[in-house]
Amino acid sequence: xxxxxxxxxxxxxxxxxxxxxxxxxxxxxxxxxxxxxxxxxxxxxxxxxxxxxxxxxxxxxxxxxxxxxxxxxxxxxxxxxxxxxxxxxxxxxxxxxxxxxxxxxxxxxxxxxxxxxxxxxxxxxxxxxxxxxxxxxxxxxxxxxxxxxxxxxxxxxxxxxxxxxxxxxxxxxxxxxxxxxxxxxxxxxxxxxxxxxxxxxxxxxxxxxxxxxxxxxxxxxxxxxxxxxxxxxxxxxxxxxxxxxxxxxxxxxxxxxxxxxxxxx
Numbered sequence: 001x002x003x004x005x006x007x008x009x010x011x012x013x014x015x016x017x018x019x020x021x022x023x024x025x026x027x028x029x030x031x032x033x034x035x036x037x038x039x040x041x042x043x044x045x046x047x048x049x050x051x052x053x054x055x056x057x058x059x060x061x062x063x064x065x066x067x068x069x070x071x072x073x074x075x076x077x078x079x080x081x082x083x084x085x086x087x088x089x090x091x092x093x094x095x096x097x098x099x100x101x102x103x104x105x106x107x108x109x110x111x112x113x114x115x116x117x118x119x120x121x122x123x124x125x126x127x128x129x130x131x132x133x134x135x136x137x138x139x140x141x142x143x144x145x146x147x148x149x150x151x152x153x154x155x156x157x158x159x160x161x162x163x164x165x166x167x168x169x170x171x172x173x174x175x176x177x178x179x180x181x182x183x184x185x186x187x188x189x190x191x192x193x194x195x196x197x198x199x200x201x202x203x204x205x206x207x208x209x210x211x212x213x214x215x216x217x218x219x220x221x222x223x224x225x226x227x228x229x230x231x232x233x234x235x236x237x238x239x240x241x242x243x244x245x246x247x248x249x250x251x252x253x254x255x256x257x258x259x260x261x262x263x264x265x
Contacts, residue, residue: 068118071125075106078132078204081247085139085207088244092142098135105131136203143210144194146241150217151187157224158184180220187216211245218242 079102086095109124158180167173194209218238225231235242243250 065118068113068122068125071122071129072110072113075109075125075128075132078136079103079106081204081207082132082135082139084247084249085244087249088240092138095135095138098131098138102128102131102135133203136207140194140198140203140206140210143207143214144191147187147191147210147213147217150214150221151184151191154180154184154187154217154220157220161224176223180223183216183220187213187220190216211247214241215245218245 079099082099082102086092086099089095105124105128109121109128112118112124113121158177161167161173161177161180164173167177190209190213194206194213197203197206197209218234218241221234221238222231225234240250
């Protein structure tokens with residue numbers, strides 16, 4: 001009798017546990033946003049049919065393990081760079097929206113990676129790369145326009161120095177002419193390098209080349225400033241760009257505190 005009761009209780013417990021496990025499994029599947037777990041322990045997209053799902057053969061999984069590690073590192077480095085840029089230019093609301101999309105895509109890929117589902121992790125990381133590239137395209141277009149306008153202004157100032165007869169007599173003006181003439185040539189060379197970096201599908205390198213061009217342009221304007229006041233005005237105009245050129249986030253809060261302290265004095 002006791003054995004029979006024990007058997008019945010055990011059956012109820014087992015069936016209860018199995019039911020609970022099924023409920024938890026269903027909840028987990030709902031949280032996975034279209035990724036469902038198969039009987040063999042692998043994951044598969046419920047939103048894609050057999051013609052659309054990524055290749056999940058043994059060879060594909062073998063290559064995906066190596067690809068995932070590379071993509072995780074590369075995408076994270078790109079996201080870090082993009083975070084610096086969008087933080088320095090908060091008025092660019094489209095950059096902020098795209099950046100959030102990049103972050104969410106990277107998080108989704110990591111979720112699949114930690115579940116040891118390398119096929120879908122790799123697929124999501126590649127799609128994340130496309131989103132990152134679309135944000136780079138917006139930034140590069142903006143940087144290129146800014147650099148072209150800046151270097152055009154610099155070219156005008158260097159030309160005036162060329163036409164100034166005293167530049168041939170005054171050693172200081174002659175040095176300024178030679179130094180800034182070379183800076184301008186290097187700056188335009190950086191613009192060319194940025195163009196080829198984009199053509200070679202290396203947008204992060206293009207950003208660094210454009211930053212270098214901008215750095216040289218700002219240095220030319222500061223060096224050719226008429227007086228200390230004009231030099232300070234140029235610095236104030238480009239202070240955020242100068243921080244961005246160094247891959248730093250400009251601390252606006254510290255600047256506001258400094259102004260308040262100066263106001264109290």
